[in-house]
Structures are given as structure tokens and as C-alpha cells.
Amino acid sequence: MDRRKFLGVGLAAFAALVAPVAELNAIDFRATKPKAWEAEKSAEAIKEMFGTAGLKKTDKIKFTAPKLAENGGSIPINIKSDLDLELIAVFQDANPRSLTAVFTVPKNGIVNYDFRIKMRQTAFVTVVAKARDGVLYSMAQEIDVSIGGCGG
Amino acid sequence: MAKMKIKAKAKGDIVKVKAMFTSLMADTEEAEKKKIKVEYITQIVAKHNGNVVFEVSTSGFMAENPLFKFQFKGGKKGEKIEFTTTDNNGKIETGKKKIK
Numbered sequence: 001m002d003r004r005k006f007l008g009v010g011l012a013a014f015a016a017l018v019a020p021v022a023e024l025n026a027i028d029f030r031a032t033k034p035k036a037w038e039a040e041k042s043a044e045a046i047k048e049m050f051g052t053a054g055l056k057k058t059d060k061i062k063f064t065a066p067k068l069a070e071n072g073g074s075i076p077i078n079i080k081s082d083l084d085l086e087l088i089a090v091f092q093d094a095n096p097r098s099l100t101a102v103f104t105v106p107k108n109g110i111v112n113y114d115f116r117i118k119m120r121q122t123a124f125v126t127v128v129a130k131a132r133d134g135v136l137y138s139m140a141q142e143i144d145v146s147i148g149g150c151g152g
Numbered sequence: 153m154a155k156m157k158i159k160a161k162a163k164g165d166i167v168k169v170k171a172m173f174t175s176l177m178a179d180t181e182e183a184e185k186k187k188i189k190v191e192y193i194t195q196i197v198a199k200h201n202g203n204v205v206f207e208v209s210t211s212g213f214m215a216e217n218p219l220f221k222f223q224f225k226g227g228k229k230g231e232k233i234e235f236t237t238t239d240n241n242g243k244i245e246t247g248k249k250k251i252k
């Protein structure tokens with residue numbers, strides 16, 4: 001058994017262990033979509049996560065990130081929207097694996113998230129959001145990284 | 153070991169929360185380079201009155217000591233918000249804070 005597979009099995013086993021204790025609303029995407037976390041390119045990861053359905057462009061979701069990041073180890077990103085969203089996933093092409101974070105928006109939740117990511121080189125960051133009616137939205141922005149993070 | 157810093161402030165109906173978690177967020181490649189253990193948070197869940205108000209699954213590409221800011225409706229001063237984090241090794245940490 002190679003190492004990558006072994007890790008996957010370990011995670012699955014762990015998820016099975018934790019599942020009975022976990023809260024009803026909590027979804028562990030590592031267990032339900034293990035392949036999405038392993039994909040190298042954003043396009044593949046998005047396919048694994050959301051299927052092959054078409055992505056819509058929208059301006060109703062605001063995705064704010066610096067155009068030029070001096071420190072790739074900590075890039076602030078803000079996602080804001082008034083739409084009734086269910087899932088928000090963040091992908092980037094700078095690191096060995098694409099998927100960075102998946103937010104599960106609770107019902108009647110406010111979509112206004114701030115967080116920070118690592119990028120080792122200049123690349124596109126893609127945000128894909130799934131509305132509660134099943135429509136997929138996507139936005140992308142290129143971020144220039146002058147000093148790579150991620151131990152680079 | 154891991155610590156959490158949580159700040160929650162109620163303004164009208166909306167509670168603004170800032171939370172910082174201590175984790176190196178080192179994925180395989182980074183851990184090899186720095187010769188440390190692979191360690192990163194995979195899931196963070198925040199609950200208020202038993203309801204999940206914030207939930208995120210993360211990978212090792214979040215910045216070190218991840219900081220999250222979010223808002224939710226329906227919280228009141230004096231009530232508690234609870235955080236649970238799980239890391240890739242299966243370690244679970246919890247933290248509580250009163251809403252100010």
C-alpha cells in the first residue's frame with residue numbers, strides 16, 4: 001500500500017471513529033470528498049468537489065484579496081455575499097494540492113468570512129460557492145506573491 | 153498545547169467573532185522541509201446554544217495560526233460560544249468564550 005493511499009485510509013477510519021460523536025450539522029469533507037483534497041489543479045479539485053455542473057459568474061459574491069501579496073505565508077482573503085449559500089470552497093494553484101478550505105454556511109447564516117491562506121508562488125485563487133438551490137458560482141483572482149510562503 | 157484565542161462581541165442582533173487557533177498548519181511538503189511533524193487543523197466548528205454557527209474544513213494551506221472572522225445572528229451578551237477543532241492526527245480541542 002503506498003503512502004498516499006495509506007493516509008487516505010487512516011483519515012477514513014478516523015472519520016468513522018469520530019462520526020458518532022460529531023454534531024448532526026457537521027460535515028467532514030475530508031471523509032465525504034477525499035479525492036478533492038488530493039487534486040493538484042483547481043479544475044480537478046472543483047470537479048471532485050462539486051461535479052461537472054457548469055459554473056456561473058456572479059457579482060453578488062464579493063471576494064476580496066490583495067493583488068500583490070508581499071508575504072505568501074499569510075494572505076488575507078474576505079468573502080462576502082447576500083445570497084443564500086450552502087457551501088463555499090477556496091482553491092488555489094500555488095501549492096501541491098489545490099483545495100484550501102470549505103466553509104459550510106449554516107441556515108440563515110451571514111456570509112462574511114475573513115481568513116488567511118498560504119501560497120508559494122503567484123497563482124490564481126478560485127472561489128466556488130454553492131447556493132441552496134443548487135446553482136454553482138465561481139470567481140477567480142490572480143494574486144502576485146513576492147515571497148513564497150509554505151516553507152518556500 | 154494548542155490554544156485558542158476567541159473574541160465575540162454582540163452588536164444588536166449580530167455577533168461578530170474573531171478566533172485564532174494555534175497550529176503550525178504544516179502539510180506534508182512543508183513538514184519535510186522544516187523537519188517537523190505533519191500537523192494541521194482539518195475542521196473547525198463553532199456552536200452557540202447547540203446550533204452550529206460556523207463550520208470550516210481546512211487543509212494545510214491555511215496560514216500558520218489560522219485566524220477566522222465571521223458573524224452570526226441571534227446571539228446575546230453573556231451567552232457562550234463554543235469552538236471545537238480537529239487536526240489531522242485526530243486530536244480534538246475545545247474552547248469556550250462568553251459573548252461580550
